[in-house]
Amino acid sequence: MRIARFSLPGQDPAYGIVELAADGGDHPDTVATLTGDPLAGPVNYTGQRHDIEAVRLLAPVIPRSKVVGVGRNYAAHAAELGNEVPETPLLFFKPNTSVIGPGEPIVKPSEVNELHHEGELAVVIGRICKQVPPERVPEVIFGYTVANDVTARALQKTEPQWARAKGWDTFCPLGPWIVTHLSLDEAGQLGVTTEVDDEVRQQGNTKLMIHSIADLVSHISGFTTLLPGDVILTGTPAGVGPMLPGQTVQVTVDGIGTLSNPVVDEDA
Ligand code: ZN
Numbered sequence: 001m002r003i004a005r006f007s008l009p010g011q012d013p014a015y016g017i018v019e020l021a022a023d024g025g026d027h028p029d030t031v032a033t034l035t036g037d038p039l040a041g042p043v044n045y046t047g048q049r050h051d052i053e054a055v056r057l058l059a060p061v062i063p064r065s066k067v068v069g070v071g072r073n074y075a076a077h078a079a080e081l082g083n084e085v086p087e088t089p090l091l092f093f094k095p096n097t098s099v100i101g102p103g104e105p106i107v108k109p110s111e112v113n114e115l116h117h118e119g120e121l122a123v124v125i126g127r128i129c130k131q132v133p134p135e136r137v138p139e140v141i142f143g144y145t146v147a148n149d150v151t152a153r154a155l156q157k158t159e160p161q162w163a164r165a166k167g168w169d170t171f172c173p174l175g176p177w178i179v180t181h182l183s184l185d186e187a188g189q190l191g192v193t194t195e196v197d198d199e200v201r202q203q204g205n206t207k208l209m210i211h212s213i214a215d216l217v218s219h220i221s222g223f224t225t226l227l228p229g230d231v232i233l234t235g236t237p238a239g240v241g242p243m244l245p246g247q248t249v250q251v252t253v254d255g256i257g258t259l260s261n262p263v264v265d266e267d268a
Pocket of ligand 1: 071120149236
């Protein structure tokens with residue numbers, strides 16, 4: 001299933017199931033509205049359906065407590081920034097206030113010079129959990145979505161704590177929806193592509209991760225309780241680089257979808 005969060009003019013955000021076109025194509029066609037939040041409990045169909053073009057897709061989840069990022073989880077990316085590959089996963093937090101949805105602008109703060117894209121596979125947690133052994137990780141994953149782990153690269157180099165480099169408002173685009181039908185094995189072999197305007201910048205595959213999805217969720221839950229709706233960004237492949245106001249960044253994870261966001265200047 002593809003689970004989206006969306007809004008219609010004058011209405012509160014709702015969840016819905018994205019349905020593919022009945023013509024045999026694999027393009028999304030309609031959204032069937034759900035009665036509540038599937039991350040909070042059982043839901044049903046309301047019976048309403050909307051053309052996907054008529055709704056505004058929102059971030060598919062607003063993490064209740066945290067977004068956990070993983071640094072240097074692809075060897076080629078660690079190397080391109082002159083870093084060693086860490087033996088244990090290098091973790092950081094992004095505040096939930098940095099989350100935005102598909103199509104929403106990434107705002108470049110005026111004091112940030114090097115605004116970089118990092119296209120990534122994101123894991124959405126479905127159950128409260130702690131100290132999950134790797135073999136039980138599939139039980140706690142709700143699904144997967146696409147993320148852009150926007151980073152103020154110059155600040156990341158000058159400030160040893162990455163709270164500002166990773167945590168500005170709008171620095172965590174998520175979407176376009178959550179895919180719930182992928183197995184851990186399938187999620188571990190997906191192409192990840194980042195394009196700025198029409199230029200391909202990053203082209204990787206989740207099979208190149210140093211620490212697997214199961215190991216990451218197990219390791220993170222080893223020190224902090226994970227809650228339904230928490231999001232884990234699994235690291236970015238090589239090819240990170242600048243994105244400028246006026247440009248549009250598209251991150252595609254094969255089998256999930258494309259997350260597209262324009263970049264704007266804070267002062268504009
Ligand atoms: Zn990242």
